[in-house]
Amino acid sequence: MERKKLYNVAVVGVTGAVGQKMLETLEKRDFPVGELRPLASARSVGHQVTFKGKTYTVQEAVPEAFAGIDFALFSAGGSVSEKLAPAAVERGAVVIDNTSAFRMLPEVPLVVPEVNAHMISQHSGIIANPNCSTIQMVVALKPIHDAYGIERIIVSTYQAVSGSGQAAIDELSEQTRAILDGQPAEPKVLPVKSLKKHYQIAFNAIPQIDVFEENGFTREEMKMVNETRKIFGDDSIQITSTCVRIPVFYGHSESVYVETRKPFDLTEVRSLLESASGVKVIDNPAEQTYPMAIDAAGQYDTYVGRIRRDLFHPRGLNMWIVSDNVLKGAALNAVQIAEHMVKSK
Structure with a gap:
């Protein structure tokens, strides 16, 4: 029997919410890891992580740490990626980056394997993971765009706090506990940790994710606009988005309205979605059956x-899209890209 080739893998930001899911996903999907190198900032050096029953000590993410690495999965913030991703590439690694640092660079493929896997081979060392809210939307819209073309998208998101990292997860837990105990909530993280003004997330909805741009849209909303166009390779698609943070730990939900270029048959739309890779249809109004964040969490x-x-536009289609933002929206998508590269070697 031919021995399976193994690959040396570095996970940058391994102690964070997404980094931990990257480790878990690599293990669950039995990615052919030879050497695992868990990397993080200096303050996390010495921490321990577990992979396939073995304990590893976290090392500092410095350029020298990428020597001999085949795949480097990054999820440690844009500034870290900007500094270290080129250093990893110089040392022979393929970087799969989960930050926004490289997404809109023309020479960097922005990839969702179910949608545009053909772009993976066009990389020059760095492949970008799209934003979590973008990923789940384009996975669902891909078969519709292929069949009918999409002229316009209006999307409103209801995003879990895990999209802002472990600090936001902790904040929702702490605020919920405090309020139920009759104590005041102390907002320190959301909507954006670096800003001076913060709002309670427990029992609330915050209509701001990331900072505002001059056009009145947030950076998160503009990511959905620009990334969707790049992934579909179609700058003519008109997209408007409103992104809202809600008190859910895992699982982003989206209300999506599209106007197709060609007339569509609703039965055929359902059939296309049911046969689409990575999509699961849960839709039976008569039985009050529809996807919810708790269904998607961990899936x-x-x-x-x-x-x-x-009701009024002849080519207007409405749908509700839900996915685990830390898995398909981040860790899983990165691992799938690496899996695709392994299969194509």
Whole structure:
């Protein structure tokens, strides 16, 4: 029997929420890891992580740490990626980056394997993971865009706090506990940790994710606009988005309305979605069956429901899309890119 080739893998930001899920996903999907190198900032050096029953000590993410690495999965913030990703590439690694640092660079493929896997081979050392809210939307819209073309997208998101990292997860837990105990909530993280003004997330909805741009949209909303166009390779798609943070730990939900270029048959739309890679349709209004964040949490698929024709626009289509933002929206998508490269070697 031919021995399976193994690859040396570095996970940068391994102690963070996404980094931990990257480790877990590599293990669960039995990625052919030879040497695992867990990397993080200096303050996390010495911490321990477990992979396939073995304990590893976290090392500092410095350029020299990438010697001999085949795949480097980054999720440690844009500034870290900007500094260290080129250093990893120089040492022979393929970087799969989960930050926004390289996404819109023309020479860097922005990849969701179910949508545009053909772009992986066009990399020059760095491949970018799209934003979590973008990933689940394009996975669901891919079969519709292929069949009918998409002219316009209006999306409103209901995003879990894990999208802002471990500090936001902790904040939701602490605020919820405090309020239920009759104590005041102390907001320190959301909507954006670096800003001076923060709001309670427990029992609330915050209509701001990331900072505001001059056009009145947040950076998160503009990511959905620009990244969707790049992934589909179509700058003519008109997209508007409103991104909202809600008190859910894991799982982003999205209300998506699209106007297709060609007329569509609703039965065919359902059939296309049911056969689409990475998509699971849960849609039976008569039985009150539809996807919810608690269904998606911990799952790999992107769930679609509430599929219905618009009442007034003949080519208008509404749907509800839910996915685990830390898995398919981050860790899983990165590992899938690496898996695709391994299969193509």
